[in-house]
Amino acid sequence: MGNIIKKLVIGLVVGGALFLLSRWQEFPFVFQVVFFGHAMFGAAVFMLLDAPSVRTMGAVKSTIAIVVFYVVLCTVFVAGASMWPQFDPEDEKGKIAKLLAPKRAATEQGKAEELIARTKALDEQVKALEVRLRTLGADQSVVKQMPVGDAPPVVAKAPTGDFMKIGEEQWQLHECYNCHKLKGEGGKKRGPELDNIGSYLTAAEIKQKIFNPKSYMAEGFEKEWEKGKMPDKFKDVMEDSDAMALATWLSTFKNTSVNTPKPIKKL
Amino acid sequence: MQQDQGGWIQRLLRSSSEHGGALLGLVIAAGLLGLPSLVFGADVAPAAPTEYRDIPYVGSRNVIWVIAQLHLLLAGFVLGVPMFAWVCEVVAWRGGEKRYDKLAKEFTKLLTSAYSTTALFGGILLFLLIAFYPKLMNYLTDIFFPSFIVYCILFLVETATLYLYWYGWDAMQYGGKKTFHIFLGFMLNFFAFFIMIIPNSWATFQSSPVVIAEGTDLARAWAATWNPTWWPVNIHRIIANVVLGGYICGAYAGIRYLSAKTPEERDHYDWMGYVGNFIGVFGLLALPFAGYWLMREIYQYNQQMGITLMGGFLSWLFILQAMLIGVLFLGSNYYFWLGITYRIPGSALKYRRPMLAMLVVLLLCLAVWMTPHSLVASLEEAAKMGGSHHPLLGVLGVMSAKMTVSNLMILVTFMSFIMYWRAGKQDTAGWAKIAKAIMGAILVLAGIAVIILGVWGYFVPAIIRINYFSTSQVLIVIGVMLTITPLTALLLKSAKTTTEMVWGKMPPRAGYSLVLNAVMVILLMTLMGYARSSSRVHWHVYGVVRDTSQYAFSPALGYASGIMALCTFFFCMIVAFIFWVATMGDKAKVATTSPSKGELPHGMPAMAGASSALDKPEERKF
Numbered sequence A: 001m002g003n004i005i006k007k008l009v010i011g012l013v014v015g016g017a018l019f020l021l022s023r024w025q026e027f028p029f030v031f032q033v034v035f036f037g038h039a040m041f042g043a044a045v046f047m048l049l050d051a052p053s054v055r056t057m058g059a060v061k062s063t064i065a066i067v068v069f070y071v072v073l074c075t076v077f078v079a080g081a082s083m084w085p086q087f088d089p090e091d092e093k094g095k096i097a098k099l100l101a102p103k104r105a106a107t108e109q110g111k112a113e114e115l116i117a118r119t120k121a122l123d124e125q126v127k128a129l130e131v132r133l134r135t136l137g138a139d140q141s142v143v144k145q146m147p148v149g150d151a152p153p154v155v156a157k158a159p160t161g162d163f164m165k166i167g168e169e170q171w172q173l174h175e176c177y178n179c180h181k182l183k184g185e186g187g188k189k190r191g192p193e194l195d196n197i198g199s200y201l202t203a204a205e206i207k208q209k210i211f212n213p214k215s216y217m218a219e220g221f222e223k224e225w226e227k228g229k230m231p232d233k234f235k236d237v238m239e240d241s242d243a244m245a246l247a248t249w250l251s252t253f254k255n256t257s258v259n260t261p262k263p264i265k266k267l
Numbered sequence B: 001m002q003q004d005q006g007g008w009i010q011r012l013l014r015s016s017s018e019h020g021g022a023l024l025g026l027v028i029a030a031g032l033l034g035l036p037s038l039v040f041g042a043d044v045a046p047a048a049p050t051e052y053r054d055i056p057y058v059g060s061r062n063v064i065w066v067i068a069q070l071h072l073l074l075a076g077f078v079l080g081v082p083m084f085a086w087v088c089e090v091v092a093w094r095g096g097e098k099r100y101d102k103l104a105k106e107f108t109k110l111l112t113s114a115y116s117t118t119a120l121f122g123g124i125l126l127f128l129l130i131a132f133y134p135k136l137m138n139y140l141t142d143i144f145f146p147s148f149i150v151y152c153i154l155f156l157v158e159t160a161t162l163y164l165y166w167y168g169w170d171a172m173q174y175g176g177k178k179t180f181h182i183f184l185g186f187m188l189n190f191f192a193f194f195i196m197i198i199p200n201s202w203a204t205f206q207s208s209p210v211v212i213a214e215g216t217d218l219a220r221a222w223a224a225t226w227n228p229t230w231w232p233v234n235i236h237r238i239i240a241n242v243v244l245g246g247y248i249c250g251a252y253a254g255i256r257y258l259s260a261k262t263p264e265e266r267d268h269y270d271w272m273g274y275v276g277n278f279i280g281v282f283g284l285l286a287l288p289f290a291g292y293w294l295m296r297e298i299y300q301y302n303q304q305m306g307i308t309l310m311g312g313f314l315s316w317l318f319i320l321q322a323m324l325i326g327v328l329f330l331g332s333n334y335y336f337w338l339g340i341t342y343r344i345p346g347s348a349l350k351y352r353r354p355m356l357a358m359l360v361v362l363l364l365c366l367a368v369w370m371t372p373h374s375l376v377a378s379l380e381e382a383a384k385m386g387g388s389h390h391p392l393l394g395v396l397g398v399m400s401a402k403m404t405v406s407n408l409m410i411l412v413t414f415m416s417f418i419m420y421w422r423a424g425k426q427d428t429a430g431w432a433k434i435a436k437a438i439m440g441a442i443l444v445l446a447g448i449a450v451i452i453l454g455v456w457g458y459f460v461p462a463i464i465r466i467n468y469f470s471t472s473q474v475l476i477v478i479g480v481m482l483t484i485t486p487l488t489a490l491l492l493k494s495a496k497t498t499t500e501m502v503w504g505k506m507p508p509r510a511g512y513s514l515v516l517n518a519v520m521v522i523l524l525m526t527l528m529g530y531a532r533s534s535s536r537v538h539w540h541v542y543g544v545v546r547d548t549s550q551y552a553f554s555p556a557l558g559y560a561s562g563i564m565a566l567c568t569f570f571f572c573m574i575v576a577f578i579f580w581v582a583t584m585g586d587k588a589k590v591a592t593t594s595p596s597k598g599e600l601p602h603g604m605p606a607m608a609g610a611s612s613a614l615d616k617p618e619e620r621k622f
Helices: A002-024 A029-049 A059-082 A089-106 A108-136 A140-145 A160-173 A203-213 A222-225 A240-252 B002-018 B019-041 B058-095 B098-132 B134-167 B175-206 B216-226 B230-258 B261-300 B302-311 B315-343 B347-369 B379-383 B398-422 B432-459 B463-493 B508-534 B557-592 B594-599
Strands: A216-218 A263-265 B540-543
Touching: A002 A059, A002 A089, A002 B098, A029 B347, A059 B315, A059 B508, A059 B557, A089 A160, A089 B216, A160 A240, A160 B058, A203 A216, A203 A240, A216 B379, A222 B557, B019 B058, B058 B098, B058 B175, B058 B230, B058 B261, B058 B379, B058 B508, B098 B134, B098 B261, B098 B557, B098 B594, B134 B216, B134 B302, B134 B540, B175 B216, B175 B540, B230 B508, B230 B557, B261 B398, B261 B432, B261 B463, B302 B315, B315 B508, B315 B557, B347 B398, B398 B432, B398 B463, B398 B540, B432 B463, B508 B557
Parallel strands: none
Antiparallel strands: A216 A263
């Protein structure tokens, strides 16, 4: 028993020292606790090595003990996994909805749904106008005679700003930042930095590169080009208009202070 | 003519007034018969084929998840146990230790019921997949149809071999028949291997598809089968199956040890626990290498998938994986240390210091392995640290550090095993001192080399680290094992046993540690199943067939861990049931022939496949 107490004391001392050290090093509090817990876990393993033996149990009792032991293990496991930072499935759901929207819109059902949505929106506009006119003292019948076609368009034609927004959205959606650095964010080991790509390629050429990664090769990325590191899936997974939006958005990047490698036409 | 026609119409009308009911019936009948032609003629698009079906409240994905995971775990068990049993049988055959043969038989007995349970779950899974994901299944069938036929044939051959292997056990015990039995065991594993790799091709195709538009059915199926992650997964799974088989055997022995009533039972199950743990550790040492190769292939195939796994939304999953593997390593080492302390009297004091040192190294390695790349911190805490990466620990959250510590943990576990092997023995060979010095130097140098390569890895491009440094670390550790194992075996051949190993003296916590190891392995397998599936994100077949169901998103880690715990529980229950069913007959046999039980060597229970006839050397008919 004395041996166990000795190990417990050592464990507490080491754990305490780690706690204070991590505090001094300005670790987040949760990590200070984790350091202490880790030391105590180690001490527990060592204490258990020569702890006095408990009495053996009968079949039923030992089965219950095993089940309890299992429940404890799984509780720790589930609790641990739940305490880790969780990604929000809603993020992926939103991304999937965006990816599927063009394909869905192209189907008969999608068109019907879009029509219903537009009708609903028009209806809302009419109701809003009715309310507005009523507050102005106008007769309700006048409103009813008002042709629906005069209502302001619900879905405005995408102006350039929206087109750029779609392009930026596509950048995020297809996680281009995993391989390309842009505006100081993202990786640059697998693919070239793109802050100055607009100085070299037009929107149409960038789109060609997206749909056919072998069409251009960035200087200094010969190996990557040969190995086909850039996925060639985008022609299958992206709508033409989305790829164009992305390419147009990228073509606006003309930051000459960034060393974007020169693209060489290959195909 | 017109008159004729008019007359015909008038006659019809007159007739209708007389036999109106009958005519109406005829018209309706004709109309009904003509309905299909209306359908064919109509300009209506046919209803789209069903893509998905769902099950209320539970959700189709959850049902498929649990059933698929259970099938996979059972399959791992069914494929791992024959390997385990065959190795034990060969050890008994070559070494003459009958208890290994009994152990092999005891576990082969489980196979018949375990095999049918696995097939049952496979059937359920197939029905559910066809019901819930008809479009996807249609697509996969189009591609893999030839391999379905091969799979069915393999199943028939495997079943026949299993029947021959199990039912012929007693009849093929001696001489040439035993050799044939060993051959049957080999074939059982040979067919089982192919039974494993064919479904692996279907699953890996979903992650790293190779689709060719032209060619015969066979050519398309072959191209899809030989996809980039097929062999890494095959090797990873075969090793994992050995680990699962070993630890399940250990857990079974642990539970039986805890409830053992007689000293003989305690002896037997203590020994069985040792064998199970040994085989589990044997596989565990190789598993990280296979895992590393798999990840490397994933990165080579598609960086985005690799990033999703290791650096994207699944990165925290690998911290959980590190935790489970760390506990598994600790549990396995702890069992070895308990063995030294309790089975070899007098060794505890001698080995206490090395044990403490190894425990500290393991804990440090585990801490590094569990270090996340970016720490979870509040804004205030992050500001104090100067970002989400702590200046001190930031460097430990990357692959170079993790590869280094995983190799060190393998080295430490190997040292534990060597220590256990050598405990209670005194070297007598004249060259023992030199050999021990060489072994010590190899271990120390290997440890230093692994650390140096790990640190150096920070200063070279990733491609050099991955292709050369990490591979070198792995080769160094394998080299250590391949050098020290035969050297120790040679030394111990001439060694004098100073303390006999005493079985059945382990404390009850040894049994719990065996259960802990098994639970950790099962949880680990369920976790990696989730990782493999989630790495495809919202694709059924990555980049080819998009998942458009309502369950296309990946569930959060906390939710997933609940399902994993559930799968682990169900699997343990099923395995417990299989063990119970398989041993029911033996218990009855023991009850009816209890007076003769004492005649068995070491009081070996009949459950262990013991038979007094088999253990009498004079009755062996070589």
